[in-house]
Amino acid sequence: MKVLVADDDPGSLMVARAAVERSGHDCLAAADGDQAWALYLEHQPDVVVTDRVMPGMDGLALCRAIREREEDLYTYVVLLTSQGSREDILAGLKAGADDYVTKPLDPFVLQARLLVALRVTTLHADLAHYRRVLARQARTDPLTGLHNRLKLSEDLEQLHQWSVRYGERYSLAMCDVDNFKTYNDLYGHPAGDQALRAVAEALLGSVRKSDGVYRFGGEEFLLVLPKQSVSGAKTLMERALDAVRNLAIEHAGDPSGQLRLSAGISAFTAEHRVDAVTLLGEADAALYAAKARGRNRVELARQSG
Structure with a gap:
């Protein structure tokens, strides 16, 4: 001692x-x-x-x-x-x-x-x-090893307060594995779990060290991107979707024949100073727009585009 x-x-x-x-x-x-x-x-x-x-x-x-x-x-x-x-x-x-x-x-x-x-x-x-x-x-998702919703709420609140105080921007990207229920039905839940772990690794490999990757629930993931512009977030997410495509995971229930990802992006900016809950809702709405427009794509929230 x-x-x-x-x-x-x-x-x-x-x-x-x-x-x-x-x-x-x-x-x-x-x-x-x-x-x-x-x-x-x-x-x-x-x-x-x-x-x-x-x-x-x-x-x-x-x-x-x-x-x-x-x-x-x-x-x-x-x-x-x-x-x-x-x-x-x-x-x-x-x-x-x-x-x-x-x-x-x-x-x-x-x-x-x-x-x-x-x-x-x-x-x-x-x-x-x-x-x-x-x-x-x-604060850790046991399946993927990513941060979970509890850690997200803590980190996002801290980031939002810091961004408001110092006038910094940040972006959120809500992601969802396309046709995942069908994937589980076709290949079984163990294969589905393995696919989610692979997607989590692909997302982690696509972001910066300062970014956060969280399992939002089920087959949904959320990326928190400090100081990231909308255009920068879109470029990053397109790279992330490419990384998931490169996994080449077979998915007979998807039109492409492989596992794919869709994403929606929202952003806190000087022109769009809303609370974090609103941003989450906007990212989620953009994700639904990506799904409606054919999946396997990135869409921007109307307020952030």
Whole structure:
């Protein structure tokens, strides 16, 4: 572990540092609260052992600052207090300390506290890891590996707010696999799943790194294209449709004899400053227009053309 020790008493600081290093941990030392806070921000230690009374930021203020800043990982805080100071102990725990050690400092006691701290910080690190994994799973389509509707709503809201604030444009492209129900009827759902994964890969290979590709539902996909003009979005989508054609997936239920894709595009521009929900509706309407005009094509929303 990385342990930060803060104490304005040189003797106590030396004893604490020796106990930390004897336990096999890396030690950072601070002679006052302000220095401790600066070291905390720079190094993000796993454990902080801090005196209650110090020049500058005292131990209670340091505890509060640590708790207010924490996001994912947890810092275990041990408060050093005067012998028998119950008020200091309660105040420290209320401020966010996890444990306390009375002074004069006993190295054995501190080493024992560090063993507890190791268990607790390891547990918190494991929990943080599992939270991240679950968060990714909740925002990922299990079939294609693309982002799902939840992630789309988060990303699109953020992009829209940013575009409104800075006057940037962006485009949306709603895509749909042509005659997909017929494909499933002819070849079976496992083949349909495989086809959707192939289409997802083709779409990912057609966009820029800054673009987002989402499974919108069923055989529908949505592409979010930051800072992309309507003409640029149309060129990109025509390239994406070519990529799907190049997959050469047989589809006896399509007039072309192969799996094809249709797409509709809408855009947020200086002349068309509507909300994201409206843009989604416009892209969807453009997709339906592409279907009505023979499929296997890209159409622009009337408001974006």
